[in-house]
Amino acid sequence: MSVTLTPVALERVQRFLARDAAALGLRFGVERTGCSGWGHQAEVAHEQRDGDTVFDAQGVRIFVDARSLPLVDGTEIDFARQGLGEAFVFRNPNATAECGCGESFTTGPG
Template sequence: MPIQLTEAALNRMHAFLARNPDAVGVRFGIRKTGCSGYAYTVDLARAVAENDQVFDQDGIRVLVDAEALPYVEGTEIDFKRHGLNASFVFRNPNATGECGCGESFTVDSPA
């Protein structure tokens, strides 16, 4: 599977989707921003778009735009709590660099 979810990420997404029954899954992608070039996005998916790649893991549908897939293929998504803060954590084998805050990353041009 090109995108892997840890047990913690699965639990978080199951809970979030249970509160949003009209969502068809979770949309994972990227946007240009930050000091390193790209930032990850994780949002509710309200519909499957024509160019989406859809991956299922333990009842969670992860939708990734086909244009973003080369940048995130093979990424493991985890969910971590640090005191009062909680966030998704990404282990992307395509990332060639990250900013100091860990919120943005760079990649070489995908093949």
């Protein structure tokens, strides 16, 4: 089981975490959203919750809740320019399809 950060994403996450003295790491998971069912969620983690699995990405702790873990296992988090902006990009091997706008994804047989 793993969740990893590319070097570019690692640098960006480290910058976010450095701004928050109470930050323990990155909370990563999924939430029901969009037209395809699941959307990736990433935010600063201020606590470890019961049931969390914690991954270490070169010193950055990534907290994943038990419900999200099977849906994000193996995901590589990147940070890239998209159009006129920049955003985190999630390369999730469990996603079998994405909605047209890329906001949400499905897993399992289509």
